[in-house]
Amino acid sequence: MVDGERLPGAPAREERIVLHVDMDCFYASCERRREPELRGEPVVVGMGYEPGETVGAVATASYEAREYGVESAQAIGAALEKLPRKADEPDNPDAGYYRPVDLDFYQDVGGSVKEILHELGDTVREVSIDEAYLDVTDRTAWGVAEGFARHVKQRIAREVGVPASVGVAPDMSTAKLASDYDKPDGLVVVEPDEVREFLxxxxxxxxxxxxxxxxxxxxxxxxxxxxxxxxxxxxxxxxxxxxxxxxxxxxxRGEDNRPVEPRGKPKSLSRESAFDGATDDFERVREQVATLAEAVADRATRKDAFYRTIGVKVVTPPYDVHTRAESLPGPVDDPVLVDDVTQDLLGEFAGESVRKVGVRVSNLDFSEREQASLDGFEADDAGNATPSTSLRERRRDDPDGGRDGQISLDEFE
Incomplete structure (x- = not known):
């Protein structure tokens, strides 16, 4: 089921199976992942908010906070009138926890969710950091679609640690309404002959x-x-x-024939992997990054994508995200170079405890493979642009040769 094959005995059919995955109070859920003691407590995440201040606006309020009348886009000052801050009134059972927006952290968590969705969906349409549609018509059948959707939810909860609501229907519009129907942590399946009654x-x-x-x-x-x-x-x-x-x-009437399609060409391609707790075994970390580098390079080749930037992500305890990247003089499709660069960048973190690693190629170019060779690059027999021998020798003699410098990758989402 999870490797892309149809379940045994799944019948041929015309009705699509569409999942809408919507992360529940996503920013607040991310904060609870980072601080497990916040689970079950009212949590407010504020834009333009700093601890102890009263300015800013509510970006997300947990369901517990909403019971006090706190709503998204509400001024922090107004929210504090309804739900006092626990830091100010530690003995007040009706006080809540306020946290500032940490978008880098939320993008990291969202990226982990997206990796799972792209693995499980035939096609995936990412709508936002916390919402996506999946077409799983060739992954399951209507009789067992609920089990497949439950598997999606369980993988997100187990591997990422945040809750998701999932709606299943034969079209995008109904799937979205289904995911909203039983929040939070909901699962609603609307089979083809139930659409009109559900709507x-x-x-x-x-x-x-x-x-x-x-x-x-x-x-x-x-x-x-x-x-x-x-x-x-x-x-x-x-x-x-x-x-x-x-x-x-x-x-x-449930007659939404829009296909589930990605929104334009991707800006980057990545794979990530988490360890079972933090590991101090750096050789294990290197092996995992090598595996991810091979997978990302293969994915780029299959998508006819050249890349100008190669990067790694390393997450150290508790959830500190570090990104490093190397920019190349021109677009390449070179799995060996991806491995070389990622291992080189990874060396900075030798001796660190590591929770999670990722590999990304970005600044993608989908030009025809018959494009002319770039200066400093040469074409192989298949027409792929590869770094010239001089570039490889320069990197071997001088690890910084050919770099524009290490940069922080905000494409890691």
Whole structure:
């Protein structure tokens, strides 16, 4: 099931199986992963917020914090009036924990989730740091789709340590509504013959593509639910809203034929791997990075991607993220060079305890492989651009030769 093969006995079918994976209160969940003592407590993560201050806005509020009236985009000052800060009132059982946004950490956690999703999905459409669609039609069958979705949830929880809600349906719109239906940590499966019944009572404002203004206009027409919209006159909707009206009518009926497609070409390719707790065995770390480098280079070759930057990520206890990279004079497709560079960059962390490692190639170029050789590069018999002997010798004689300097990779997400 997890290696891309169809389950034994899975029948041929036309109905797609789409998963919508939505991380629950993602920023707050990341903070709980870092500080397990926060689990079950009200947690507020603030943008532009610093500990002890009252300025900023709420980026995420845990479900426990929401019970006190704290909401996203609310001013921190207003949130503090509803939910005092535990640091200020340590003995108050109705106080909560406030933390500033740590986007680098959240991107690291989100990147680990994405690695799992790309492994389990036939195609993946990343919507944001904490949300994605997966087409798993060739991975499972409707009779066992719930088990597959549960496996996705369990892998995220076990390997990354954050909760996710998953909706399963034959189309993207319904899958998204299903993932929202039983939050947090929910799992809702809507089979093809259940779509209309599932959608019928849902507020029309929640139908994908309907904002507050459109919802008010539909309410004025007497359309309150998705069921009302599905039963409305499509010609009247088209007259009022144009082609958009017919699209909304179809989505309310579960007729969303949009394919699950990646959003443009990737900017980078990466693989990551976590150890069972921190390890002091640096040879084990080197071996793992070599395995990841081979996998990333192979993935780039299969995608016809050249890369100009090769990087590593090393996570040390408790969850300190370190990224290093080397920029090359031109785009290459060279697995040997990926291994050489990553091992070189990794050397900086010898003697460190390591929780997790990653390898990334970035600054991708999807030009035709028949492109002319670059200065300092030569083409092999297959037409692949590879570093010239002089470049390899320069790196061997001078490990810093050919570098633009080590840079921090913000592409690690």
């Amino acid at each position: 019928a009572p849902i507020d029309v404002a929640d139908v994908h593509g309907i904002g507050p203004v459109r919802a008010r206009e539909l309410h004025e027409m007497g359309i309150e639910t998705a069921g009302d919209l599905a039963s409305a006159d499509p010609y009247e909707l088209t007259d009022k809203f144009g082609d958009r009206g017919r699209d909304l009518y179809r989505r309310a």
